[in-house]
Amino acid sequence: MNLQFNQSLAKSYKSASQIIRVLSEDWVSREGYCPNCGNQPLSEFANNQPVADFYCQSCAEQYELKSKKAKLSYIINDGAYATMMARIHSDNNPNFFFLTYSPEFIVNNFLIIPKHFFTADMIIERPPLPATARRAGWVGCNINLKKVPELGKVFLVKNQQPMPNEQVTEQFQKTLFLRNQKSLSRGWTLDMMRCVDKLPTHFNLQDAYRFADYLQLRYPNNNHIKDKIRQQLQILRDKGLIEFLGNGRYRKL
Numbered sequence: 001m002n003l004q005f006n007q008s009l010a011k012s013y014k015s016a017s018q019i020i021r022v023l024s025e026d027w028v029s030r031e032g033y034c035p036n037c038g039n040q041p042l043s044e045f046a047n048n049q050p051v052a053d054f055y056c057q058s059c060a061e062q063y064e065l066k067s068k069k070a071k072l073s074y075i076i077n078d079g080a081y082a083t084m085m086a087r088i089h090s091d092n093n094p095n096f097f098f099l100t101y102s103p104e105f106i107v108n109n110f111l112i113i114p115k116h117f118f119t120a121d122m123i124i125e126r127p128p129l130p131a132t133a134r135r136a137g138w139v140g141c142n143i144n145l146k147k148v149p150e151l152g153k154v155f156l157v158k159n160q161q162p163m164p165n166e167q168v169t170e171q172f173q174k175t176l177f178l179r180n181q182k183s184l185s186r187g188w189t190l191d192m193m194r195c196v197d198k199l200p201t202h203f204n205l206q207d208a209y210r211f212a213d214y215l216q217l218r219y220p221n222n223n224h225i226k227d228k229i230r231q232q233l234q235i236l237r238d239k240g241l242i243e244f245l246g247n248g249r250y251r252k253l
């Protein structure tokens with residue numbers, strides 16, 4: 001995988017954001033591949049398609065690309081708030097590629113957040129643009145990546161190191177079961193994943209119960225939080241994400 005942008009493409013563009021768009025899209029179409037099935041190359045949608053930027057001809061997954069200079073930050077600017085919320089609640093939300101690059105135009109990080117990890121509480125409404133702005137009153141949004149469990153951050157390139165393709169597709173496919181869950185139970189599973197992220201590789205049931213108060217605040221109508229925690233751990237076990245060692249002991253896989 002060549003991590004260098006083709007800077008010669010930038011010559012005919014003036015605006016910095018346009019240049020980055022052109023260079024990063026070119027890089028993904030040359031070097032990127034489908035994290036679901038491994039197919040390469042990805043195909044580009046025609047410009048200004050509202051749906052997404054790339055799709056896989058083999059498995060039809062769709063991808064939107066967000067690029068940013070320098071460090072991977074947790075808050076990503078996105079488009080209109082209302083559009084994003086509508087997409088989260090529907091099935092046409094694409095998967096998101098996030099790309100960061102160095103001042104030398106080398107790809108630092110390239111990761112995919114599968115669409116089933118997006119929840120409404122990750123989308124932050126920005127204040128409306130002021131009356132003096134060209135698009136006065138327009139409301140944009142930010143995406144808060146802090147809410148995404150580690151399993152939902154699938155790196156294809158990490159710190160300028162390409163990851164093995166098989167590792168990428170395996171991690172992507174491990175969580176596809178979330179797509180078949182209804183939004184309430186998916187929310188629970190995502191919350192449990194976030195809690196497990198905070199635990200060491202080996203943990204026990206009492207460790208998991210320490211999140212009961214936090215989860216109770218998130219689900220005030222649920223009167224059986226500890227039962228729910230055990231049920232969610234079972235789901236993570238059934239999906240091969242953790243292992244039951246017996247006597248209330250668990251291991252992360």
Ligand SMILES: [Zn+2]
Nearest residue numbers: 034037056059
């Ligand atoms: Zn594919």
